[in-house]
Amino acid sequence: MGRNRTDIRDERSGDDDASLLRHAYEIGWQPGDVLHVARRGLAAVELASIALLIQREAHRSGAWARAPLHWVDQLKAIADAYPRRHDEPHLAPTAARLLGQLTPLRRLCPPPSQWPDMRSDDAVAGTDAKVLGRIRGLLAKAESTEFTEEAETLTAKAQELMTRHSVTTALLDASAPEHTVPVHARRIHLDRPYSKQKGLLLTTVGDANHVRTLFNPVDAIATVVGTPADLEQVDLLFTSLLVQATRAMHTAGSNGASSAAFRRAFLYGFAVRIGQRLTEAEKSATAEAVIEAGVTFGDLLPLLARRSDAVQTEVDRLFGPALRSWGFTVSDRAGIAAGRSAADAAHLAPDRRAVTG
Known part of the structure; x- marks a missing residue:
């Protein structure tokens, strides 16, 4: 039998x-x-x-x-x-x-x-728990408030803290004798639906904060590479922006635009525009941090280049030459426009001052 x-x-x-x-x-x-x-x-x-x-x-x-x-x-x-x-x-x-x-x-x-x-205490080095706690608190309030202006202020403050912490860490690390830039990698999992568009949002957040993003569209897994502090901050900001983008997308959909094509285009437009705004905010906060530290931007440039080189070295070690670019085909222009408008509403940059050398 x-x-x-x-x-x-x-x-x-x-x-x-x-x-x-x-x-x-x-x-x-x-x-x-x-x-x-x-x-x-x-x-x-x-x-x-x-x-x-x-x-x-x-x-x-x-x-x-x-x-x-x-x-x-x-x-x-x-x-x-x-x-x-x-x-x-x-x-x-x-x-x-x-x-x-x-x-x-x-x-x-x-x-x-x-x-x-037994895990070594060295494993916890590289991040400032107090700073991360403040960033996490600001973003949590930004996600929960129903008032757009309050969310704008809270998210802008979080981005400012991220940039200042990153600049301060780079300056402090440079003062240490024979210091090497610590670079780690971690994976971030992107849920369905629209995982590819969510991967683009993660990439734009990472680009504005010195983190490289490698995306596996088959399993919807992204690998982010950067310093420990930058990785923690990018993870927090991405999660918050995804919550805000999803909420704005559903609000737009309640007005009759709820097709899958519209939502893909919405998230695409949001990601592209939010990346531009994050870069603007990063430049402004960097300028302020440099002034407060009593150094010039020219002093900071070699430190940023050193960090960028360290990140690229780790990307090359992990992935070698087996990398290729990926693109999007977006057909719903109304969705793109709505997504860009939602990103503009986030108003991430406290001001628009440019950084000069």
Whole structure:
């Protein structure tokens, strides 16, 4: 008598499931990457089984005390979204198949087999928790307020803090003997729909803040490369602007323009215009930071070039020559115009003063 699929599945052990996940980690995947891809292809129950497997493996490997902090942040987000249960089942066949078919990703941090027995305190260096806390608070208020002018002021202040912190960090680092620019990479996952347009928004935010963005449209995963402080700030600003853009897009759609073509064009127009405005705001805040620091822009230029070179070196190391540009075909002109108008409403730049050499 033949056996049904349930009988076969019951014979699979939890160790088999865990070995699939451990292999994924060794070939470059991180917990958030696995869950993101699973979310795109699995049903809710199957997705939950992968989330619970990730948590079991984190406990087994001692990840909470050994893993890089960004890895731990991913585990926290997964634990919050998928609380553990006592009767945790094995993976569904489709979930196991997905894990088994994962192909290698660029390794952005050491895999579990290379973690130390205890995470070093050095792992937390490179960011200012107080500054990031202030930026996070400003952006949270900008997202929640219903008053456009208040959101404008809060977002502009957040961008100003980001730029000042970046400039101050560059000047302080330059004073350290034989200082090397720390450059890291992390992945940001872009949800459906319109993931490509969201990738463009992330790219424009990164370009204005000294961060390179490499986008994988197949899995809707972006890799951002920059200094630790710049990466944290770009992640925060992108998340906030995406919330604001989505809200503005739905408001525009309530007036009768709600087609997919309109929304793609809206997000495209928003991303292009917001990138222009962020660059203007960055220049203005840089000028103010330079004046306050008592240096000239000519003094700062070599430091910025050094940081840019370090970022490019890391991009080359991770991706080599296997990079190509990607473009857009946008057909809805009304959507582009509406998106640009929404970006203008954000009024990110406190003023329009140009930076002179």
